[in-house]
Amino acid sequence: MTSHPLLEVDGLRVAIRRQDTALTVLDGVSFAVGASQCLGIVGESGCGKSLTLRAAMGLLPPGIERTGGKIRLSLQPGAAPSEVQAGQVAGRGLAMVFQDSHASLDPTMRVGTFIAETVRRRGGTSRSDARRQAVELLASVGVPDPKVRFNAYPHELSGGMRQRVAIALALATDPRVLLCDEPTTALDVTLQAQILRLLNTARTERGLGMIFVSHDIAVIRQIADVVAVMYAGQIIEIGTVSDVLDRPRHPYARALIDAVPSIDGPVGPFRSVPGSPPDPIDYGSACRFLDRCGHRDTACEGVVNGIDGREAGHRSACVHNGTLAHGLEAT
Numbered sequence: 001m002t003s004h005p006l007l008e009v010d011g012l013r014v015a016i017r018r019q020d021t022a023l024t025v026l027d028g029v030s031f032a033v034g035a036s037q038c039l040g041i042v043g044e045s046g047c048g049k050s051l052t053l054r055a056a057m058g059l060l061p062p063g064i065e066r067t068g069g070k071i072r073l074s075l076q077p078g079a080a081p082s083e084v085q086a087g088q089v090a091g092r093g094l095a096m097v098f099q100d101s102h103a104s105l106d107p108t109m110r111v112g113t114f115i116a117e118t119v120r121r122r123g124g125t126s127r128s129d130a131r132r133q134a135v136e137l138l139a140s141v142g143v144p145d146p147k148v149r150f151n152a153y154p155h156e157l158s159g160g161m162r163q164r165v166a167i168a169l170a171l172a173t174d175p176r177v178l179l180c181d182e183p184t185t186a187l188d189v190t191l192q193a194q195i196l197r198l199l200n201t202a203r204t205e206r207g208l209g210m211i212f213v214s215h216d217i218a219v220i221r222q223i224a225d226v227v228a229v230m231y232a233g234q235i236i237e238i239g240t241v242s243d244v245l246d247r248p249r250h251p252y253a254r255a256l257i258d259a260v261p262s263i264d265g266p267v268g269p270f271r272s273v274p275g276s277p278p279d280p281i282d283y284g285s286a287c288r289f290l291d292r293c294g295h296r297d298t299a300c301e302g303v304v305n306g307i308d309g310r311e312a313g314h315r316s317a318c319v320h321n322g323t324l325a326h327g328l329e330a331t
């Protein structure tokens, strides 16, 4: 039997409308996520991580629109993914967890009531059964005294507890793929570890696909199976966690990973990625990392596309892919 991906993003393009012009900020982003698989997306601020999730979800901010590509979602176990039109909210198949839990919760509603109403929107559930399911969901995400906390308003809960409730709310839609946009960034290290464990449990127990966006490589290492590195609106490297994080091939991926201080490594100044990413108005057809790259030559000035992350294996968009991998060790 063929095992279909749950979510397939194919050649996604997203643009910001400015009067008569459209500024492309995501350019040919392609990847697939299967059941129980977690795709981590890393990259510097502004590279397009959040817009990728929002475009998949059909929740782009006003003035920003999908201008190309296809999003396909499998709504039934074993079913081939079918297309979600631009502007259509992916609804029940996808759910999103944000960095700021206030973005998901309604400040005027008791958290349990909000979750129960979300369960009811799926249809076929009585009010009392939806309440029971809401209490079970709160318990499943580790909310203590879930029957009591059912009646709390979001502002009465701590940040960590609110994030647990936001995850319960996302699970209440019975999603097939959970889109997580920096869900642990605002939390301290202990809470961060608890939320990562919780998301991992939800993923394995429910067979969820997951996309986890973070700028924190250590977090990605803990939760993801496959990592995509984004730069200036494109995926520039993809592969398993150990391929990409231990043996990066693209000079940008290498620099990003080297910028993370290591606990076991020698003490020394942090190496940061010199320079800054180009403004979307300057995105051209050449490699977008050209100006910051110590390995550039004339080959990098030709057309360099992002890579198709739906294909298996460890791949990078660098035109020197492979031949540079050895040389990078010495830099």
Ligand SMILES: Nc1ncnc2c1ncn2[C@@H]1O[C@H](COP(=O)(O)OP(=O)(O)OP(=O)(O)O)[C@@H](O)[C@H]1O
Residues within 6 Å of the ligand: 016, 025, 043, 044, 045, 046, 047, 048, 049, 050, 051, 052, 061, 064, 215, 280
């Ligand atoms: N609401 C918006 N209006 C105008 N431009 C936007 C908006 N949201 C994002 N952008 C632009 O789109 C590009 C991609 O932004 P996006 O938020 O996806 O990046 P990101 O990688 O998630 O960054 P961060 O890690 O800071 O959240 C950036 O150039 C950003 O300035």
